[in-house]
Amino acid sequence: MTRLAIVYYSQTGNTALIAAAVAEGAETVAGVDVLRIPIAADGTLSADDWAALDAADAIIFGTATHMGGPAWQFKRMADDSGLRWLDRAWLDKIAGGFTCAGSPNGDKGTVMLYLATLAAQHGMMWVSLGQLPAQLENSTPAEQNWVGGSFGPTATAPAKGAVAQGDLLSARTYGARLATVAKA
Ligand SMILES: Cc1cc2nc3c(=O)[nH]c(=O)nc-3n(C[C@H](O)[C@H](O)[C@H](O)COP(=O)(O)O)c2cc1C
Numbered sequence: 001m002t003r004l005a006i007v008y009y010s011q012t013g014n015t016a017l018i019a020a021a022v023a024e025g026a027e028t029v030a031g032v033d034v035l036r037i038p039i040a041a042d043g044t045l046s047a048d049d050w051a052a053l054d055a056a057d058a059i060i061f062g063t064a065t066h067m068g069g070p071a072w073q074f075k076r077m078a079d080d081s082g083l084r085w086l087d088r089a090w091l092d093k094i095a096g097g098f099t100c101a102g103s104p105n106g107d108k109g110t111v112m113l114y115l116a117t118l119a120a121q122h123g124m125m126w127v128s129l130g131q132l133p134a135q136l137e138n139s140t141p142a143e144q145n146w147v148g149g150s151f152g153p154t155a156t157a158p159a160k161g162a163v164a165q166g167d168l169l170s171a172r173t174y175g176a177r178l179a180t181v182a183k184a
Helices: 014-026 047-055 072-080 082-087 108-121 165-183
Strands: 002-009 032-038 058-066 094-101 154-156
Touching (some): 002 014, 002 165, 014 032, 014 094, 014 154, 014 165, 032 165, 058 072, 058 165, 094 108, 094 165, 108 154, 154 165
Parallel strands (some): 002 032, 002 058, 058 094, 094 154
16 A cells, blocks of 8 residues: 655645645545645644654645745644654655645745755655646636646635635646555
8 A cells, every 4th residue: 555645734724625635636546545644733743643754655745825935833844854854764755745825826936845845855756746737818716727836736715715626626636646656
């Protein structure tokens, strides 16, 4: 069984909806076990959560965008992963990431670069989004990758629960892509 863990921070639930969509997509791939690990409000994980991340073949990082960067709670988890960095514990694991912000741009690109950098620091192998932007005339937020990102799903939710359908679709497709790569 291939083990895929999604570790994420969501303050008001929107990033959690993206995490659920990524999980839904990953679960469509046979032989892949998917675990969602929410980061606590104080930025901590339990010992069992850390053990699950250590045991995973693939880790997907997710965080709400806060002030053009990852939420501090996610950053605390990332900083706490430094012990794993030293031991090369996550070396060669498959990695990916996603974020959710209030604005269509929202400086989400900075967050995605940070998540990819975190993965690179651990020596992990980053899986890109792999979806063309919805560039068709009259495209709407109902279409996959309507904001035209390439690192991973970059969702937009200006209010609680108001995640665009296209973002959920993009997240599901990405979850399946990452699970397929991890299984291979
Ligand atoms: C402290 C703080 C900073 C934020 N900074 C940004 C930002 O830089 N860009 C943006 O578009 N939205 C920003 N937002 C809005 C959130 O990213 C947005 O509401 C998102 O959907 C929240 O995700 P969550 O429900 O998973 O917490 C910020 C929200 C908070 C609370």
